Amino acid sequence: MLGRRSLLLASGAGALLAACGGDSASSPARPGVTRADIALLNELLAFEHLEAAFYRAAAEQDERFADLAAQEAAHVAALTRAVRGAGGRPVGAPATAPRLPVRDDIPALALRVEERRAAASLAVVSKLDNAGLLAAALSMHAVEARHVIALRDLAGVALAPTEPFGAPLAAAAALAEVRAWLA
Numbered sequence: 598m599l600g601r602r603s604l605l606l607a608s609g610a611g612a613l614l615a616a617c618g619g620d621s622a623s624s625p626a627r628p629g630v631t632r633a634d635i636a637l638l639n640e641l642l643a644f645e646h647l648e649a650a651f652y653r654a655a656a657e658q659d660e661r662f663a664d665l666a667a668q669e670a671a672h673v674a675a676l677t678r679a680v681r682g683a684g685g686r687p688v689g690a691p692a693t694a695p696r697l698p699v700r701d702d703i704p705a706l707a708l709r710v711e712e713r714r715a716a717a718s719l720a721v722v723s724k725l726d727n728a729g730l731l732a733a734a735l736s737m738h739a740v741e742a743r744h745v746i747a748l749r750d751l752a753g754v755a756l757a758p759t760e761p762f763g764a765p766l767a768a769a770a771a772l773a774e775v776r777a778w779l780a
Contacts, residue, residue, distance in 0.1 A: 629727050635685035637721050640768040641734065642676040644714055646690040647775060649673050651710060658700050661751065665744060672737055695779035704752040706778065711744045713775050716766035723765060
């Protein structure tokens, strides 16, 4: 149902890897990539790990979430390689599986998760120092925004947002909120 992942997802992941030098076998010293950038990538990665686990579990109950699960897994893989390629240590996946509501309530919860992820993404991208990482993070943010639109439709919520601008939310606060929903 949500299967438009190929071109934009691949280009976003490719841009992210290119910004950090590509594969993990290359030198960890990346001109223009700061420790702060690596920390910000890890904030995104922590959120992506949680989303990937959530959508994997949701896809087991409802096949409509399979494409989202695959996209979030691709984000995890790209961010993990980028952190390593930049000389950092990627954060790991959560130790516990997310708790899901009954099948009919998953779309509404998924929408809330994606809205927090998009807000956290805005906060992170505003702090990235490296232009290549910024471009790549924005391409992932664009995918997350499309997830919100698709999930609004799936949850039966009006497709048009109620506000003219997205509001950033500190990644740590957004992640804590989502973790509480899935605990």
